Amino acid sequence: MAGYPSAVFEEDLHILRVGCCNWNAPLSPDSTAAWTPGLLKNLEGFTEEARRTNLHLAAFEADVLAACEVLRLGAKVDALDSGDLSPLALASGRMFDVTLLANTASPADKANLEKALQRFAWVVRILVEQHADVDEECNDLSILEIACSVRNWELVKLLLKHKAKPSQKCHSCFQSRADRDRFISIASSYASSSCPARVCPCWSGKTVPECHGAGAQPYPLTFLCVCGSKKIYQRCCHARSCWVVEEWVEADQRLRHSFLSAVSPVSAGVTESDEFKAMKIALQAIHEAGGPSKSREELLAEAQKSITELLLPLVSRGLVDPAFFYAWNQVDFFPKPFARKYSKHLCEDMQRRWNAAVDEYILREGDSRTRFEIERAAKIGTWNGALIRTCEGVGCTKVEGVGDTLLRKCAQCKISVYCGQQCQKSAWRAHKVVCGSDTQHEQMLPSQTAFQKAHEASIRSVPVAASQFAAWCAPLVSKWAKEGASGTVESLECRKSD
Ligand SMILES: [Zn+2]
Ligand SMILES: [Zn+2]
Ligand SMILES: [Zn+2]
Ligand SMILES: [Zn+2]
Structure with a gap:
């Protein structure tokens, strides 16, 4: 299959590839393939109005590799363009046209056209094996009629196997009696078999x-x-x-x-934490029950409600900061440091959205504290712990950015922070137990610590309730809820807890 310039090596398809593998700024594998005018300017029929997908493009170009890749990225096999043409119908129609051209071409051109024909047939086979609708038509010819008229017996067999309906026109495609008989015998041999499973x-x-x-x-x-x-x-x-x-x-x-x-x-x-094991059991239960019984929106609402119920008494007791609680009500995730085990990209996205909500709170007024005090109590850092940290030395209260306080990281774990060697030494006895371990995480905000304690207590009292599990997945389920509707984006179902 080498020897043709596949789009999989081109920039445009790379943009699609990166976009389809991106939970933050997702791109649909079924986006219209007219957004790359540079590439498509010479391709007839690929206008914005035609609404042809990347799979249409691969089918049109007989680009076997690109067809495989966009299908893996989740492209719809039977996406229809504005003229109701599916990728399968498009590839078959092109195969028909190129066959006519090859019949009258010079020997040199003929060789090239025949190579192209092989690739068209391959694309047709891929689409049929992916369960594309075999009863689509192109220029009033069914896919099977086209396969018959170009004498591609492999495709004829494949189409009949996939339950394409033989028509009278199929018979008239064959001039010789031997060919007609061959067709009839293939058709009857697959008449009672069932369609093979999708590849x-x-x-x-x-x-x-x-x-x-x-x-x-x-x-x-x-x-x-x-x-x-x-x-x-x-x-x-x-x-x-x-x-x-x-x-x-x-x-x-x-x-x-x-x-x-x-x-x-x-x-x-x-090591698997108890929480992680609990999540696994909960997931297994969901899977065994044949998937979540509730819709994504319901799951998200339930998760948010259960977190809010835990937070409310903590807010009234002063254990959770009002700015922190305000931000929680603006976003759809609960920030929790994961010791850098979680995607940095997603953590930074959450940090940006969370801190924007805190800024909003500060602008609302009604809180007499200084901006710095509020930020220290509620803003989160890159890894979703405290943005403005305190020295972790025993009894030390020095705060990052106050006066000339600079905090240095523990050289081993690069997570814990101290104002100086004295403080690091004072904390070492306790720190050496967690330093670099799987359970270590970034310094949390007091509000996060208070929530974690309340949450752990609630987990102990209600073992592995589905809503608890959902609570941990809130940011992920929410992404799922937002993007799942379009059917184009990956879901995040759960993540490893620290
Ligand atoms: Zn597979
Ligand atoms: Zn990643
Ligand atoms: Zn210190
Ligand atoms: Zn350390």
Whole structure:
């Protein structure tokens, strides 16, 4: 299949690839393929109004590699353009036209056209194996009629196997009696068989029920990370022990990513916290029940309600800061430091949204504290712990940015901070236990600590309630809720807790 310039090596497809693997600024694999005028200016029919997708483009160009990739990214097999043409109908129609051209071409041109014909046939095969609608038509010819008229017996067989309906016109495509008989015998041999299962768009060579349909599988290490960082997964979220899996979503007929699911790709040497185990059990229960019984919106609302119920008494007791509570009511996630084990890209996105809400609170007035005091009590840093930290030395109250106080990180874990060696020494006895461990996390805001305590207590009293589990997934479920509606974006179902 080498020897043709595939779009998979081009910038435009890379933009799509990066965009489709990005939870923060997602791009639909079914976006109109007219947004790249540079590339498409010579391609007839690819205007904004035609609303053709990237799969249409791959079909039109007989670009086998691009067709495979956009299908893996989740492209709809049967997306219709404004003229109701599917990618399969488009590829078949082009195959028909190129066959006519090849019949009258010079020997040199003929060789090139025949190579193109092989690629068109390959694209048609891929689309049929992906369960594209085989009863689509192009220029009043069915796909099967086209396969008959170009004498591609492989495709004829494949189409009949996938339940394409033989018509009278099919018979008239064949001049010789031998060909007609051959067609009739193939048609009758597949008449009573059922349609083969769809081939898995991960291109494992297996069918969906044997592959991703049988359960979630780890996301390939060398693929772009799905957090939107533009790094390779192995060097991004995987290195932070945030495991991504791919699952087959029957309702959407596509693969979808989620952070850690019922299958546990937990590698040796990683300890599982009680909370993590609880999440796993909860997830398993959800899976066994055939998926969440509630809609995404309901799940999100429930998670937010349960967090608010925990926070309210803490606010009235002064344990959770009013600015912190205000911000919580503006956003759809609860900030929690994850010791840098979580995607930096997503953490920074949450930080930006959270701190903007705190700024909003400050502008509202009605709080007599200084801006610095409020920011210190409520703003979060890159890793979603406290933005303005206090020295962690025993009894020390020095605050970052006050006077000439500079805090230095512990050289080993690079997480704990001290104003000087004296303070680091004073804290070492307690710190050495957690330094660099899996349970360590960035310095939290007092409001976060208060919430964590209340939350842990509630987990102990109500073992593994689904709503508790949902509470931890609030930011993720919310993304899911927002973007799931369009059916174009990956869901984040859960993440590893620290
Ligand atoms: Zn698969
Ligand atoms: Zn990542
Ligand atoms: Zn100190
Ligand atoms: Zn340390």
